[in-house]
Amino acid sequence: MESTMNRKSSALILCAGLALACVGFVATPAAQAQGIGVGVSVGIGVPPPPPRYEPVPAPRFGYVWAPGYWMWSPRMHRHVWVGGRWVRGRPGWRYLPPHWDRGPHGNWHFSDGYWAR
Known part of the structure; x- marks a missing residue:
């Protein structure tokens, strides 16, 4: 029972991490497409x-x-x-x-x- 809970928790953490990573990759091009950028002097x-x-x-x-x-x-x-x-x-x-x-x-x-x- 305990190993099943550990596997489910690990899978949930992995999925959450992947979802956050995907949001970062998707959000960046959208911001750039709207003309929002970072200026460096x-x-x-x-x-x-x-x-x-x-x-x-x-x-x-x-x-x-x-x-x-x-x-x-x-x-x-x-x-x-x-x-x-x-x-x-x-x-x-x-x-x-x-x-x-x-x-x-x-x-x-x-x-x-x-x-x-």
């Missing part, structure tokens, strides 16, 4: 190099070209180039690409690309 003392020249490909229906940009790599302690890519268009919106701005204290701050009306 990077402030460094090293300015990004000048943008690289990238030829813009021929227009692609339903997409907007997001140009390449320099991203700071803390692991490599330098900027690395992220090549341009196609981003699915949003009617009535315009895409503002990622960029670097110099802050009031001389640090450089990175802003990720986003959609604006």
Whole structure:
């Protein structure tokens, strides 16, 4: 009798854990689909190099070209180039690409690309 109760309790705990894990996996993409995100600010003392020249490909229906940009790599302690890519268009919106701005204290701050009306 006791081993049956232990098995049922273990099975119940396992099912509850799996259900919670599934909720986490399902909830994250739904939040992202609604445009809810987490912003991360990077402030460094090293300015990004000048943008690289990238030829813009021929227009692609339903997409907007997001140009390449320099991203700071803390692991490599330098900027690395992220090549341009196609981003699915949003009617009535315009895409503002990622960029670097110099802050009031001389640090450089990175802003990720986003959609604006």
